Amino acid sequence: MNFVSIRIITDDIDRLVEFYEQVTGMTAERPAPVFAEFVMPTCTLAIGHSKTAQLFGADSVVAGNNRTVIMEFRVNDVDAEYVRLKPLVGDWVQEPTTMPWGNRSMLFRDPDGNLVNLFQPVTEDAVKRFEGR
Incomplete structure (x- = not known):
């Protein structure tokens, strides 16, 4: 089995696509x-309009209602990303912090309230854990 993608359902696809284009630097x-994808080497971030949720069955997905999933992106320099994204992000959850497991991490919410973590392994053990990923 291969994990292929995560999909966000939103009522405003253009706003969310523009936000993630700025965060990722990708088009x-x-x-x-009603559908967009950010195809990355390790996974795909898909964004679908709430109209597409009807294809999965009535009330199976409710846009902008997630408070349990954290989307995580590995970056080269968390502190540089913080400076770059500070004007774009309206809801910071955590400024750059080194976590007990060795990752330097920052968390913010996208315009729909989804939690996003940008991190980089900084300790020897953390760097080793991510070798080959």
Whole structure:
């Protein structure tokens, strides 16, 4: 089994796609006006309009209602990303902090309230854990 993607359902796809284009520095692929993808080497971040949730069954997904998942992106320099993203992000949860497990991490919420973690392994053990990933 391979983990392929995570999908965010939103009522405002253009706003969320623009936000993640700025965060990732990538241009989203838009195979349909109601769907976008950020295809990365390790996983894909997909964004679908709430209209697409109807395809999964009534009330199976509610846009902007997630408080249990953290999307994590490994970066080269958390502190530099913090400076770059500070004007863009409206809801900071945690400024750059070194965590007990050896990652330097910062957390913020996207415009729909989804939690995003940008991190970099900084201790020897943390760097070793991420070798080959």
